[in-house]
Amino acid sequence: MAEAASAPSPSRAVTGDSEFDRDTAVVRREPGVYDIDLSAGWTILGAVNGGYLLAVLGRALGDALPHPDPFTVSAHYLTASRPGRAVIRTETVRTGRTLSTGQASLFQYDDEGNEVERIRVLASYGDLAGLPDDVRTTAKPPAIPPYEQCFGPADGPDPLKGVSAITDRLLLKLDPATVGWAIGQPSGKGEMRAWFGLADGRDADPLSLLLAVDALPPTAFEMGLKGWVPTVELTTHIRHRPAPGPLRVAITTRNLAGGFLEEDAEVWDSEERLVAQSRQLARVRLA
Amino acid sequence: MAEAASAPSPSRAVTGDSEFDRDTAVVRREPGVYDIDLSAGWTILGAVNGGYLLAVLGRALGDALPHPDPFTVSAHYLTASRPGRAVIRTETVRTGRTLSTGQASLFQYDDEGNEVERIRVLASYGDLAGLPDDVRTTAKPPAIPPYEQCFGPADGPDPLKGVSAITDRLLLKLDPATVGWAIGQPSGKGEMRAWFGLADGRDADPLSLLLAVDALPPTAFEMGLKGWVPTVELTTHIRHRPAPGPLRVAITTRNLAGGFLEEDAEVWDSEERLVAQSRQLARVRLA
Numbered sequence: 001m002a003e004a005a006s007a008p009s010p011s012r013a014v015t016g017d018s019e020f021d022r023d024t025a026v027v028r029r030e031p032g033v034y035d036i037d038l039s040a041g042w043t044i045l046g047a048v049n050g051g052y053l054l055a056v057l058g059r060a061l062g063d064a065l066p067h068p069d070p071f072t073v074s075a076h077y078l079t080a081s082r083p084g085r086a087v088i089r090t091e092t093v094r095t096g097r098t099l100s101t102g103q104a105s106l107f108q109y110d111d112e113g114n115e116v117e118r119i120r121v122l123a124s125y126g127d128l129a130g131l132p133d134d135v136r137t138t139a140k141p142p143a144i145p146p147y148e149q150c151f152g153p154a155d156g157p158d159p160l161k162g163v164s165a166i167t168d169r170l171l172l173k174l175d176p177a178t179v180g181w182a183i184g185q186p187s188g189k190g191e192m193r194a195w196f197g198l199a200d201g202r203d204a205d206p207l208s209l210l211l212a213v214d215a216l217p218p219t220a221f222e223m224g225l226k227g228w229v230p231t232v233e234l235t236t237h238i239r240h241r242p243a244p245g246p247l248r249v250a251i252t253t254r255n256l257a258g259g260f261l262e263e264d265a266e267v268w269d270s271e272e273r274l275v276a277q278s279r280q281l282a283r284v285r286l287a
Numbered sequence: 288m289a290e291a292a293s294a295p296s297p298s299r300a301v302t303g304d305s306e307f308d309r310d311t312a313v314v315r316r317e318p319g320v321y322d323i324d325l326s327a328g329w330t331i332l333g334a335v336n337g338g339y340l341l342a343v344l345g346r347a348l349g350d351a352l353p354h355p356d357p358f359t360v361s362a363h364y365l366t367a368s369r370p371g372r373a374v375i376r377t378e379t380v381r382t383g384r385t386l387s388t389g390q391a392s393l394f395q396y397d398d399e400g401n402e403v404e405r406i407r408v409l410a411s412y413g414d415l416a417g418l419p420d421d422v423r424t425t426a427k428p429p430a431i432p433p434y435e436q437c438f439g440p441a442d443g444p445d446p447l448k449g450v451s452a453i454t455d456r457l458l459l460k461l462d463p464a465t466v467g468w469a470i471g472q473p474s475g476k477g478e479m480r481a482w483f484g485l486a487d488g489r490d491a492d493p494l495s496l497l498l499a500v501d502a503l504p505p506t507a508f509e510m511g512l513k514g515w516v517p518t519v520e521l522t523t524h525i526r527h528r529p530a531p532g533p534l535r536v537a538i539t540t541r542n543l544a545g546g547f548l549e550e551d552a553e554v555w556d557s558e559e560r561l562v563a564q565s566r567q568l569a570r571v572r573l574a
Contacts, residue, residue: 071547072520072568074361076388076409078381093407094365099519101363103407120380120390122363122409124519124568131545134573136510138477139541190425223423232386232411233359235522237568239544254426255561257526258418260358262564274542277549279566281359281411281524286421 018202019169020211024052026060032090034060038108040083044164048081050119050231051214052166055207057088057104057121062207064090065100067125069206074235075121081108087115099126128206128241141268142250144175144193151179170215171197171246181221190219190253190261197246204242204269212249213265213278219253220261220284227285232260234280245270259286305489306456307498311339313347319377321347325395327370331451335368337406337518338501339453342494344375344391344408349494351377352387354412356493361522362408368395374402386413415493415528428555429537431462431480438466457502458484458533468508477506477540477548484533491529491556499536500552500565506540507548507571514572519547521567532557546573 015021023041026034042052058070086108093101101124107115144150150173175193180186196212197204204212213236218229248268253261260283267276302308310328313321329339345357373395380388388411394402431437437460462480467473483499484491491499500523505516535555540548547570554563 072363074363074409074520074522076359076361076380076411078388093363094404101365101407117381120388120409122361122407122520124363128545131547132573134544134546136543137541233361233409233522233524235361235520235566237520237547237549237566239542239547254424255526255564256423257421257561258415259421260418260524260526262524274544277542277566279522279524279564286419 012201015203015205018198018200020198020202020208024056024059024207026056026063026088028063032064034063034088036086036088038081038083038086040165041169042166043083044166048083049166049215050077050234051211053081053106053119054210054214054234054236057106057119058123058207058210060088060090061102061104061123061125065092065102065125066095067100067127069126069128070210070238071099071124071126072235072237073121073123073210074233075119076233077119077231078117081106081118085109086118099124128238137274139266139274141272142193142248142266144195144248147173147195147246149176150174150195151176166215169199171195171199172215178222181217186222186224188222188224190223190256192216192219192222192251194249195246196249203244204247206238206241209238209242209267209276210236212247212267213276214280216249216251218282219251219263223253223256225284225286229282229284232281232283234278236276236278238276240273240275242269242275243271243273256284259283299488302490302492305485305487307485307489307495311343311346311494313343313350313375315350319351321350321375323373323375325368325370325373327452328456329453330370331453335370336453336502337364337521338498340368340393340406341497341501341521341523344393344406345410345494345497347375347377348389348391348410348412352379352389352412353382354387354414356413356415357497357525358386358411358413359522359524360408360410360497361520362406363520364406364518365404368393368405372396373405386411415525424561426553426561428559429480429535429553431482431535434460434482434533436463437461437482438463453502456486458482458486459502465509468504473509473511475509475511477510477543479503479506479509479538481536482533483536490531491534493525493528496525496529496554496563497523499534499554500563501567503536503538505569506538506550510540510543512571512573516569516571519568519570521565523563523565525563527560527562529556529562530558530560543571546570
């Protein structure tokens with residue numbers, strides 16, 4: 001808790017009444033169908049962040065399924081989402097005692113008003129509060145310097161500064177060891193680490209973990225690659241309800257080949273608990 | 288290639304005419320709908336192996352989609368499959384230039400003849416032959432002793448011996464360092480490593496990689512846990528077409544908590560190429 005305690009405590013927004021909650025709110029049109037206006041506040045260079053989209057879909061499924069918490073969410077990204085009107089269509093695939101499985105697709109509209117599918121997910125939900133306390137984790141929290149020694153968008157030159165609306169909504173402080181890309185000196189390693197929180201102080205929960213796994217700069221930047229790194233598929237396992245306080249996110253890439261790479265993310269909470277694991281397959285432009 | 292060269296070369300079955308090809312053959316009933324008789328030859332203690340099911344679904348999608356090779360396949364396991372009649376219903380979700388995305392569900396039948404969904408997958412397909420040769424992999428092949436120093440089902444006592452039909456169809460040789468569970472001396476580490484091939488000598492291909500990622504004993508055994516470890520979700524990335532010769536599969540578990548664990552698998556081919564990466568979320572009975 002020591003490191004986390006050194007993090008700032010902004011005026012704390014309450015879960016349920018925060019930017020993140022308002023911008024992921026879905027409106028039930030009919031059973032299993034939800035409307036939402038995708039916020040421009042979670043874009044990176046104009047593109048809607050994939051983790052924000054995942055949280056929106058996760059929220060719809062949390063309403064549609066009998067279990068409250070995402071345990072494993074597999075998302076395939078089809079076309080780039082834009083801020084604005086979208087509809088989410090869910091299907092309950094199976095309902096079990098401890099797990100239920102659902103599917104959800106997010107659609108937007110083309111110039112003729114036809115629905116265009118942006119992202120489709122398969123997810124299994126359960127109740128995190130109902131899990132036994134047994135922990136035999138051998139993984140270790142990432143070695144990230146104390147919060148005040150890490151770098152946020154305001155601390156660095158462009159492109160770290162003000163390139164994306166989402167940076168105003170996140171408390172993102174990058175490990176100095178993985179920030180070289182921002183000053184033209186990438187480390188060459190497939191690593192990205194940061195302290196992560198919501199700017200308005202809203203505590204983390206399983207939905208915001210879906211945002212956290214896809215909110216850091218791409219590891220490709222530290223490997224000397226530039227440009228967009230579109231996600232093809234992203235699967236996230238939520239393993240425990242996060243404690244209050246900033247999260248630590250560590251992302252590693254071990255296999256950059258054939259124009260694709262994987263990004264493995266771990267999210268640790270302030271009580272040294274591994275609360276989420278994710279892996280995505282993404283495309284890169286080879287420099 | 289040195290280690291791989293020491294592996295036996297059985298009478299080689301040709302791809303397209305092998306046990307694996309015959310038992311994964313799907314018959315198109317109508318566009319996008321396929322029938323199959325799930326073979327009892329790929330069962331473990333009576334349950335149909337999840338990797339075999341994945342290969343069956345992958346084969347159906349390879350026929351239904353315009354691209355030949357699975358790049359990323361996300362599977363959610365709903366109910367336990369049994370040997371026998373099944374139908375696979377596929378949907379083409381999106382067709383792109385380099386990637387196409389599809390969905391497939393495998394159904395069997397209850398006593399009244401109603402369809403019961405066993406497994407649903409979302410998958411993005413492409414053309415592995417069309418990828419650039421660029422490789423910047425920092426991952427290293429697993430340190431597995433030479434083939435002849437590893438242990439197969441015939442080398443050990445029960446339960447390694449003859450518990451499962453699938454063992455007769457695989458060339459599975461476990462690293463002595465991860466075989467302690469079989470003699471009541473688990474290492475306590477979440478690791479499982481093996482040489483992997485098909486018993487009739489059929490070379491590996493992207494479809495058999497879908498089998499390889501879920502064909503080893505569960506890491507839970509080496510962590511001192513017993514009993515069934517049902518897969519909730521399994522996502523596999525196929526990164527390169529495997530070269531002829533035996534594969535090396537290394538599986539690690541870092542987070543056993545709350546009655547669930549992840550299994551990360553890497554599959555390496557005889558040319559030291561990381562050809563597949565997978566992660567699954569599975570449930571365990573805590574000892």
